[in-house]
Amino acid sequence: MSNPCPKPEAASTFLRFVNLLHAIRQLPSFPTLDPVEERLLHELGALWHEGQKVTVLQAMELGAAGSSSTVHRRLKGLRRKGMIDLKADDVDGRVRYVVSTAEATHYFQKLGQFMCEATSKR
Secondary structure, three states: OHHHHHHHHHHHHHHHHHHHHHHOOOOOOOOOOOOOHHHHHHHHHHHHHHOOOEEHHHHHHHHOOOOHHHHHHHHHHHHHOEEEEEEOOOOOOOOEEEEEEEEHHHHHHHHHHHHHHHHHHO
16 A cells, blocks of 8 residues: 655644644534543544444443443533434344434544645645
């Protein structure tokens, strides 16, 4: 696999992305997420992107976001902020899936847009 970003430019590209990310976080229309919520949403987004269905219990086991009780609190926060929803399993109503919302899709699209801007030549 060829490297699309030469080494000397890689740091500059990353720092442009960080600066753009900082700028977007200041926009009133962008959701305010704490670092744990952001990390959890990113992990969930990666799983959703792979086509995986994630139960609440599976989400609570995502270690990068902290203990299961911390993850559970953050899931509640993400739900209040409209970034995720919970959907009952069709067969077993006790099982709940963490699903993406339109707000989360918009969030990931904005991040992708800023990543594209960071990687374009100035």
